[in-house]
Amino acid sequence: MTASIGRRSGLLYFVLAVQALVNAASFISIPLLALYLLKDLGYSAYVMGAVLTTLLVFTRLSPLFTGALADRWGYKRFVLAGLCVRFIGFALVGVQSEAVIFVGVALIGLGGSLYESGTYGYLAHVNKFRSNVFYLNNQALNLGVIAGPILAFFVPHDGYGMFFIASAFAFLGLAIVSIFVFPNDDQVGRSNLRPSFKDLATDFYKDKIFLLFNIISIPWWFLFSQLYVLLPLAFSKKITSGGNELIIYVINGVVGISLTLLLLRRMSFASPLKLMIVGHSILACAYLIPLINNSASIFLLMVVVFSIGETLIMPAMDSFVAKIAPVGREANYFGIANIPWIVGASAGNMIGGKLFEVVDGMIPWIFMSALAVSGALMSLFFLAWLKTNQAIDVAGRRLA
Template identity: 25%
Template sequence: MTFRSYRAETRTLLGAQLVFNLGFYAVVPFLAGAMRTEYGLGVTAIGLVLGARTFSQQGMFLIGGVLADRWGARRAILIGCLVRILGYATLAAASDFALFLLGAVLTGAGGALFSPALESRLSHADQPVETEALVGGRKSHRSVFVWLAVIGEIGAVMGPVLGSVLLNWSFDAALAAGIGIFSAITILLWYRLPAEPARETDISEADQAGSAAGPHFALRCLSDRRFVLFCLLASTNMLAYNQLYFAIPIELSRRGLDGAWLGALFLLASALTLLLQLPVSAVGRRLGSGPALSIGFVLLSVAFTVAAITSMHPGSSDASLAPVVVTVAVLILGHMLLTPTILSLIPTFATASGPAAGRGAYYGLAATCGGISVLAGNSALGLLLDLTERQTWWPGTPWIPLILLPFLAAWALPRVLTSHRANRLSPSSTKTDLSGKAG
């Protein structure tokens, strides 16, 4: 499906994602530097503020998704924008640690409300994916989540450029621009985004039948063992991608390469996404969801295998950038294949039908699992990096979990999908759905 062939509502939501990312990346990447240079905060305080922002967003995605199901996606999106405006205004007024912490938490909470609601609403433009997942066929159109990835990346590239220009005046100028951007998108969405039907936030007959036997319909995703397993396995994709911010910079430091090369690698990642996301997703569409997931995760393993084989101890001679470039390129290819596929499969696990269908909670749980995966994975990886240097182990040791986990996901996820399809198509599945006890 071409971009213009989507309904006006879908194009509006995709545009909102572009502007949301633009406003975010124009400010947040520069927050640590501003707190240090303009306000004199210590490293510990800065770390707490940044950690609180990440946790308030990643940790609250499930809550944001549940609220999107309860309030309706439109209301959650608008409130998310308003909360982020409040967060930026608090940062602009901040002069001490407490206000910076509050502003960071509000900024993250705004994203936690906005993203699951937007993905839930967008998933209804992706309806053919559900049919494909259930019958084992292949998609006949380009998933809307492919466009979400491309448009989101454009905002992620343009945001820091805008922020760096505004920082020539001050960090407050960047915050003011961010407030203006989010205010504009809030007004646009208020007028352009249609309200959901009144029945969208009601409990369906199936949910009413199962309310006594299972959890609240908005939290049913937590009792769906197959979906929880799907989220845990799929979260390996987010853990792998996060190494652009964690392990890759450390590997550059090991090789004696300065931070300027990291910027070049980020530029490479963005360029590959903008140039190749559409053709890569077309390949994934032809392959089908199961093979696309397997190949995508195998690519992640290959990327980290290259990193492990070519890794070296700090201070080693003949350090080369080429292996790191190959690692990043293959990692991004795998990520481009995986992300739209994963997002398009999430609605197939929602037992209810209709415009709301509890999808916000499903998208929220997937995002929260990704955040937990990054927190736990990076903690373990950091420990391995430290032990490797102290014990002079083989320098590729820290990469081993990052090689094995994607291989596990490549093997297990297609089996989870097959089991899920069989469960949905079996006559007994209707009874399971009505009882509220999924999978």
């Protein structure tokens, strides 16, 4: 039994290492996509929003299908396919051709959904044995957030396109490494239950807890999308050198890792919904900080506080989904959980680009703060509803 647990832990850390490297490969270029579209390709704010929404839809809509398929066909093959598709997508975006930009971002999104369906299906399964899996996963992702922008500073470039070429080759290397690193399906210990694709695609409609959780998640994904739209665009007005916008993501990653190291044990055993309430409240305060003055230092202070709220919310949401996902349907539930991401972030991409035009005013920040307050209130009401109905997770434990 001890050997089995040790083996499972070893496999988990291999997967988390790949998670960190995948996020690093993405953060070499993805945070610069909005700037690339506006400055290098000369797109309007609306076209930029359409490209970002295409990326979002393919990343977050396709898991509605890939999640269910990964539960049936195995996690590793989806991970490998996703990394290869992302290699092609990033390469197409990097050639700086308007004709293929939409195809490129669509492939980046599809590759991401294939990869995440396999990875999060595996992590959700392991979470049933270790309560801190998604907090460790958040650490791995934050390591990637830090490493990616740092690596980007060493990419020779004349414009933003070369950052995407660098990401492409990073994903190709990761695909090769994952052939040997990612656990085979017989090592994952997945359930032998294999629901039909029809059941996987429709049964979640009967899960009222899951449906309500998806609804209260929408404000967060709108706010989160601004990390790639409003924040880098606003910060670009305060600096003179292109590419230095990546400091936002270095700060974001450092804060995430530091906070998780300090509070990992407490966060692992805390109520996910209570963490979401606190996180949204912190975000509401963060978005008011730029109202103090228009300096770059004050703006980066806002990024620090934003990152604290994000660090509380993101792993808490993953942990909650893992708690309520039925055995054998873990990847499917994580796939369905992308619906609020699509709704919230699609609106965020379009509105964030428009708000950029008035970013020096008070309206964008007051709007974002008010939305964060609404997210906190929705989470609070949902927690009260769970207590009233004495809701339990798949292991029979109280959810509130």
